[in-house]
Amino acid sequence: MTFALETPALNREIQFGPHRYRYLVRPPAEENWAELTRVLAELGADRFALVTDDGVPAGIREGVLGCLASAAPGEPILVGVAADEKAKSLDAVDHVMAEVVGHGATRQTVYVALGGGCVGNIAGLAAHLTYRGLRLVHIPTTLLHLSDAVVSLKQAVNSGVGKNHIGAFHAPVLVWGDLGFLESLPVDEIRCAMCEGAKNVLAICGDRYRWALEHLRPAGDYPVEELLAWIELCVVAKSAVMGDDPEEKYLGIVLEYGHTVGHALELRGIFRHGYAIAAGMLAEGRAAMEMGWLSPADMQAHRELIAAAAGRQLTIPDNLATDEILSVLDHDNKLGYLPRRRGFVDMVQLTGLGRPVITNGRALAQVPVETVAYAIDAELRPRGTA
Ligand SMILES: NC(=O)c1ccc[n+]([C@@H]2O[C@H](COP(=O)([O-])OP(=O)(O)OC[C@H]3O[C@@H](n4cnc5c(N)ncnc54)[C@H](O)[C@@H]3O)[C@@H](O)[C@H]2O)c1
Ligand SMILES: [Zn+2]
DSSP states (O other): OOOOOSSSSEEEEEEETTEEEEEEEEOSOTTHHHHHHHHHHTTOOSEEEEEEOTTSOHHHHHHHHHHHHHHSSSOOEEEEOOOSTTTOBHHHHHHHHHHHHHTTOOTTEEEEEEESHHHHHHHHHHHHHGGGOOEEEEEEOSHHIIIIITSSOEEEEBOSSSTTOEEEEOOOSEEEEEGGGGTTSOHHHHHHHHHHHHHHHHHTOGGGHHHHHHTOOTTOOOOHHHHHHHHHHHHHHHHHHHTTOTTSSSGGGGGGTTHHHHHHHHHTTSSOHHHHHHHHHHHHHHHHHHTTSSOHHHHHHHHHHHHHHHOSOOOOOTTSOHHHHHHHGGGOTTTTSSOOOTTEEEEOOEEETTEEOOBTTBSOEEEEHHHHHHHHHHHHSOTTOO
């Protein structure tokens, strides 16, 4: 496969099992508004329900509202939500549905999620539940959402106990990405998204490793063509494992690489999601090396790619005990796929770049908890304290 782009835009159709949807990404340009209006009008909606948050620049929100008003006969319904993990709850979904139904939505009304992954998940679950399923359009305004979350059917919100516990699968009908919408993002958001991109290279398309190392920018300053090439790589990699596994229960579990240790670090408030899974990949890669699965050379390849994607050190503070990290793993959402083995952690493990260990048809392996502890200390403690 090649990632050289003939035109600086993406026009793809994503297919996950029986679900298909258009995935369009455009470089920044004034004429994007007219095209967005056209593709929205093709949906034949009676009106649109726009779900968004205050962090999305007002100019983007007003521009999209203008398109929605022109693309359907009814006035758009506008619902604001907060984009943070505490607010990503069933209460938020309930609030959105009450507004949308209360303003007279019908079965021909189409939800539009404008924002990052939080807004996308809240609107996605609301679309799934309203009248047992309304159509959904994603207009991502963060790179993580555009290159990762919308290339998935999962829509989930947090419970009082943990992250993404309450959810459903709901495919959008359209994803519209305008790279101009990403210009206001803090550099940390770009690098965090690139950590997921690095994950796709390490866990799925190892043959892209050289290209990836040459096209990662630790400063997070990606020109438009490179962003597009990265987004395309993520879509191609995710499609390769989700085409026959739309619910990510078999080979698709490989997308959870770095997420077992990573979620524990994120939950402890050490890193944002992208950095947390980057650190998680270092620990999980090292665990695979200790298990005799991954070669030292492939482990070194992990370190170099992850350093280039994250552009920062990924060490954990001394006052965070390794046991404290491990205790969180008892609540990992991958538990239950394999028969439970006490004293083992179920996680994605690689035998080489792009080559996961498969157990009972799933991209999961069981690793002794002491090996995981050793790997965390060896890779994530500043040198000398491991
Ligand atoms: N399969 C999936 O469904 C999936 C996959 C990955 C992540 N997620 C979820 O996505 C969420 C994280 O998403 P995210 O990283 O997009 O973050 P986010 O939605 O939390 O947004 C981060 C912040 O960026 C702001 N923002 C959005 N667009 C902006 C812009 N253009 N300029 C400046 N600021 C902007 C938002 O207001 C918010 O404050 C998590 O809840 C995660 O669980 C879901
Ligand atoms: Zn992730």
